[in-house]
Amino acid sequence: MAVSHWCRIAIDGQPRIGKLESDRIALFDGDLFGEPSATGRSIALAEADWLSPVEPRQFLGLWNNFHERLQKQGWRVPDFPLFFVKLNGSLSAHQRSITRPAGFDGRVKFEAELGIVIGESCFQTARKDIDRVIFGYTCVNDVTAPEELFANDEFHQWCRAKSLPGFGPVGPYIATDIDPSSLRIRGILDGEVKQDYPVADMIFSPAEIVWHINREIPLYPGDVIACGTSLGAVDMADGQTIVVEIPGIGALSNRLI
Secondary structure, three states: OOOEEEEEEEEOOEEEEEEEEOOEEEEEEOOOOOOOEEEEEEEEHHHOOEEOOOOOOOEEEEEOOEHHHHHHHOOOOOOOOEEEEOOHHHEEOOOOOEOOOOOOOOOOEOOEEEEEEEOOOEOOOOHHHHHHHEEEEEEEEOOEOHHHHOOOOOOOOHHHHHOOOOOEEEEEEEEEOOOHHHOEEEEEEOOEEEEEEEHHHEOOOHHHHHHHHHOOOOEOOOOEEEOOOOOOOOEOOOOOEEEEEEOOOEEEEEEEO
16 A cells, blocks of 8 residues: 555644645545545645644653664663653644743753554554554654653653653654654754664564553554654754654654744
8 A cells, every 4th residue: 555644734723634645735524543534625735734643642652772772871671662651741743842841941852753653442452463553653752851850860750851841742744554664763953963763773663562562551543652762862952943854754843942
């Protein structure tokens, strides 16, 4: 099947499903995870008011999932995906600003990542059926406040550090019917490539991530799992723009203000 690029945009203040067609976005009615129907209408790509392509019930992220980073840090290979929760209030979209909450003047770090989008309710899915429950793949910026993360030696605050408003940009597209194994993820800060690493270096592949987590936790349509990041993620300065680029999927751009 041909690769499709799905998105959500706002039309007259209301969310609408869209599908990329050249330099236009075709509008659809219905459920993205059902059988959305074409309306015959479209808008110019340049006019899109972007929303996150899904509103996940669960927004998860991985840590320590790349061999190159693991070897440099001297970490142990995990025997199960090491994951955390980003609260849904962190969810953001393409071209939305990453805005510091009032009173927060700490460090802000970008992390360019591949995101998995779940397409159906599932629990303890057989390994051979995992591809069926993955709807597609998207770009994620797992924005982090590293000082909050390690503020307490006895309890690292993953949820707190990664869940500030706007710290979870996703999109702009979900690419379906795509093989992620040959993809590369790039983090480009103000035009300078800071991260450029392959999915093939993952300790747990996307399908393995879903299979392991789903053995213990039910997953739902629209859930997002960010696959972790590799070397090169750095702090951002106010005013800088970070682009998470995955050729074959898209480019997610956000500015820290």
